Amino acid sequence: MKHDGKRPRIGVLGGGLAGLTAAYRLSESGFDVTVLERDGELGGLAKAINIDGFPIDVYYHHAFSSDAALWGLCAELGLSGSVRWLKSPMGYLTDGKVYQFGTIASLLKFKPLGIADKIRFITSTLKLKSERDLGKLEGFTADEWLRRHAGERVYEVIWKPLLVQKFGPRYDKIGITFIARKVQQRSETRKLGQESLAYMEGSFGLITDALAGRIRSNGGEIRTGANVTRISRDGDALVVEDNKTKTRFDKVVATFAPGVLKGLCDFPAEYRGGLDKLEHMAVICAMLIAKKPVSGIYWLNVGDNSFPFGAVVEHTNLWGPEHYGGRHITYISKYLSPDDPVYKSKDKDILGLFYRHIKRINPLFDGEKDVTKALVFRSMYAQPFITAGYGAIKPGIKTPVEGLYWVSTSHIYPEDRGVNYSIKLGMEVSDLVKRGY
Numbered sequence: 447m448k449h450d451g452k453r454p455r456i457g458v459l460g461g462g463l464a465g466l467t468a469a470y471r472l473s474e475s476g477f478d479v480t481v482l483e484r485d486g487e488l489g490g491l492a493k494a495i496n497i498d499g500f501p502i503d504v505y506y507h508h509a510f511s512s513d514a515a516l517w518g519l520c521a522e523l524g525l526s527g528s529v530r531w532l533k534s535p536m537g538y539l540t541d542g543k544v545y546q547f548g549t550i551a552s553l554l555k556f557k558p559l560g561i562a563d564k565i566r567f568i569t570s571t572l573k574l575k576s577e578r579d580l581g582k583l584e585g586f587t588a589d590e591w592l593r594r595h596a597g598e599r600v601y602e603v604i605w606k607p608l609l610v611q612k613f614g615p616r617y618d619k620i621g622i623t624f625i626a627r628k629v630q631q632r633s634e635t636r637k638l639g640q641e642s643l644a645y646m647e648g649s650f651g652l653i654t655d656a657l658a659g660r661i662r663s664n665g666g667e668i669r670t671g672a673n674v675t676r677i678s679r680d681g682d683a684l685v686v687e688d689n690k691t692k693t694r695f696d697k698v699v700a701t702f703a704p705g706v707l708k709g710l711c712d713f714p715a716e717y718r719g720g721l722d723k724l725e726h727m728a729v730i731c732a733m734l735i736a737k738k739p740v741s742g743i744y745w746l747n748v749g750d751n752s753f754p755f756g757a758v759v760e761h762t763n764l765w766g767p768e769h770y771g772g773r774h775i776t777y778i779s780k781y782l783s784p785d786d787p788v789y790k791s792k793d794k795d796i797l798g799l800f801y802r803h804i805k806r807i808n809p810l811f812d813g814e815k816d817v818t819k820a821l822v823f824r825s826m827y828a829q830p831f832i833t834a835g836y837g838a839i840k841p842g843i844k845t846p847v848e849g850l851y852w853v854s855t856s857h858i859y860p861e862d863r864g865v866n867y868s869i870k871l872g873m874e875v876s877d878l879v880k881r882g883y
């Protein structure tokens with residue numbers, strides 16, 4: 447602790463899982479912690495809301511057996527008993543048809559690829575799966591690597607549409623490491639060829655609530671509706687201004703996206719230039735509460751880029767409708783550039799567009815009649831844009847401003863963003879802060 451005997455005051459900016467984990471760990475160690483969160487509720491991208499008495503994740507969420515930091519934290523918070531391991535039927539839509547996907551048996555029945563291409567798909571995927579030194583892949587784009595190793599047909603039918611739906615027209619800049627880690631993560635979670643994914647009974651919001659409870663019981667303060675507008679140094683202190691107040695801290699942990707951080711602080715030009723290189727895709731995600739399912743699939747990748755969305759995630763095909771009073775919950779998501787005018791479209795226009803195209807998947811599903819409640823969510827910083835060679839621009843946790851630490855989804859690499867890695871970063875940054883005392 448400090449030499450004057452006072453507990454060091456730590457400001458944690460952002461009440462998503464990275465911020466809450468850092469604040470929890472610091473409050474456990476006796477620091478005087480204050481969390482400032484812009485939104486009215488905590489949880490960030492992993493937030494859950496209550497609909498008709500049922501807690502439901504704002505964005506679809508599942509977890510993998512390899513998510514060690516997440517499972518460690520759940521055990522610590524007494525939440526392990528809420529984890530459910532579930533079968534997760536996957537599908538792929540191409541040529542106007544939905545195919546089961548993700549197992550060898552389904553690949554054998556997948557008509558758009560001939561036998562030679564199926565073999566190339568398997569061998570190239572195995573090559574990515576077994577590559578332990580991802581540094582070797584670092585400089586290659588997915589576009590060049592997959593065309594060469596999986597072949598043009600496999601690339602055009604499978605990989606290119608998936609890259610386009612997630613990263614838009616600049617899909618050819620994405621690094622192959624992004625795909626390699628996805629392939630590895632999914633294979634780590636397979637048992638006898640069948641994928642099993644975890645869901646938390648009661649939503650992933652359980653983790654948010656448990657962390658917030660621990661922070662408060664450790665004497666920490668959580669301020670919601672606190673939109674941070676400036677961070678500056680004043681002598682020994684870091685001063686954080688939000689829309690309501692100015693607070694002096696000894697140290698600050700920021701957990702925003704780089705696009706937010708760069709507008710809050712006077713960074714040296716070189717550092718600011720580094721932040722400018724860290725781009726994100728935004729997301730629009732419709733949550734449909736319906737009387738019936740769209741299909742029998744949990745995760746449907748839409749490999750036909752004439753659809754205005756990239757994935758249809760039927761949550762209640764993972765964790766059944768019986769847990770929601772018979773309601774069927776389906777998410778429809780579209781990743782897009784934050785500058786895309788569609789991002790600001792009216793909710794009713796987005797829903798109308800999605801309903802029209804959902805009919806192409808299941809002509810018997812009528813959004814206007816079958817959906818009893820629909821909500822549209824948007825996030826500007828939903829997915830880091832992971833270019834080839836991202837390792838060279840990946841930011842560090844310490845910033846040039848003394849006492850200001852920073853973690854975000856841009857710090858997660860070569861893994862893809864996910865609650866496990868935000869929790870891990872929250873732990874890492876809290877350890878770094880503690881080490882300074």
Ligand SMILES: Cc1cc2nc3c(=O)[nH]c(=O)nc-3n(C[C@H](O)[C@H](O)[C@H](O)COP(=O)(O)OP(=O)(O)OC[C@H]3O[C@@H](n4cnc5c(N)ncnc54)[C@H](O)[C@@H]3O)c2cc1C
Pocket residue numbers: 459460461462463464465482483484485488489490491492505506507508509672673674675701702703706729731779825828829853854855863864865866868
């Ligand atoms: C559509 C979608 C689906 C996903 N599915 C999965 C999944 O299945 N499995 C999985 O593991 N992960 C999934 N994720 C990713 C996961 O949700 C995130 O990686 C994780 O929640 C990020 O946590 P974070 O704390 O790092 O960031 P965030 O959750 O973004 O937290 C940052 C916080 O900072 C706040 N903030 C921003 N600006 C300010 C400001 N100026 N002042 C104060 N506060 C501010 C924000 O409101 C937010 O609460 C998904 C994400 C999306 C978008």
